[in-house]
Amino acid sequence: ERVMTQSPATLSVSPGERATLSCRASESVSNNLAWYQQKPGQAPRLLIYGASTRATGIPARFSGSGSGTEFTLTISSLQSEDFAVYHCQQYNNWPLTFGQGTKVEIK
Amino acid sequence: QVQLQESGPGLVKPWETLSLTCTVSGYSISSDYYWGFIRQPPGKGLEWIGSISHSGITYYNPSLKSRVTISVDATKHQFSLKLTSVTAADAAMYFCARERTIAVAGTSFDYWGHGTLVTVSS
Numbered sequence: 001e002r003v004m005t006q007s008p009a010t011l012s013v014s015p016g017e018r019a020t021l022s023c024r025a026s027e028s029v030s031n032n033l034a035w036y037q038q039k040p041g042q043a044p045r046l047l048i049y050g051a052s053t054r055a056t057g058i059p060a061r062f063s064g065s066g067s068g069t070e071f072t073l074t075i076s077s078l079q080s081e082d083f084a085v086y087h088c089q090q091y092n093n094w095p096l097t098f099g100q101g102t103k104v105e106i107k
Numbered sequence: 108q109v110q111l112q113e114s115g116p117g118l119v120k121p122w123e124t125l126s127l128t129c130t131v132s133g134y135s136i137s138s139d140y141y142w143g144f145i146r147q148p149p150g151k152g153l154e155w156i157g158s159i160s161h162s163g164i165t166y167y168n169p170s171l172k173s174r175v176t177i178s179v180d181a182t183k184h185q186f187s188l189k190l191t192s193v194t195a196a197d198a199a200m201y202f203c204a205r206e207r208t209i210a211v212a213g214t215s216f217d218y219w220g221h222g223t224l225v226t227v228s229s
Contacts, residue, residue, distance in 0.1 A: 045219075046217045095170070096158075
């Protein structure tokens with residue numbers, strides 16, 4: 001099983017600043033990596049798939065990078081609606097696995 | 108617009124069977140996508156439970172495989188989850204979702220239901 005580790009657990013950022021979130025895989029997952037945003041009481045929302053491709057309707061301030069075992073989600077200029085929990089997910093190997101999430105909170 | 112809606116009892120007794128149904132609207136469940144269940148214990152991360160195709164091909168998480176059955180009823184536009192012998196560790200928000208890539212099992216999930224909270228208690 002590929003174990004996905006996200007860091008940091010919590011990220012405090014001021015509106016308008018850049019946020020950088022990390023996701024590390026225990027073994028290579030190639031570029032089969034997705035990022036989701038989840039707000040309280042809501043389902044996750046797909047942001048990025050294929051490590052760097054934005055899903056339909058996702059603003060350009062969200063970008064993903066990386067391959068193999070190291071991945072990054074960058075939010076270039078945080079908006080008020082971006083404060084949420086972000087999850088990564090690998091789909092290179094069975095079983096599909098998720099990280100524990102990074103909470104982006106207002107500084 | 109694809110919409111998914113989970114339904115089922117919010118309270119299950121220990122050692123009994125959890126049964127949930129996901130109803131799909133706005134899109135044909137008979138299309139060549141896979142459909143899955145994911146759960147999230149309170150305050151914790153997401154755990155994939157399993158996925159199914161419209162023709163009934165299933166993939167399960169090995170950690171749950173001995174207790175899980177996912178089935179599909181295309182005539183009702185539904186797919187269902189059964190989890191046997193539940194314990195407190197199975198208490199979670201349960202989501203159903205569609206896998207993003209047509210004709211490929213095991214990808215990301217692009218459409219999600221709102222989720223249903225399941226409590227395990229006698």
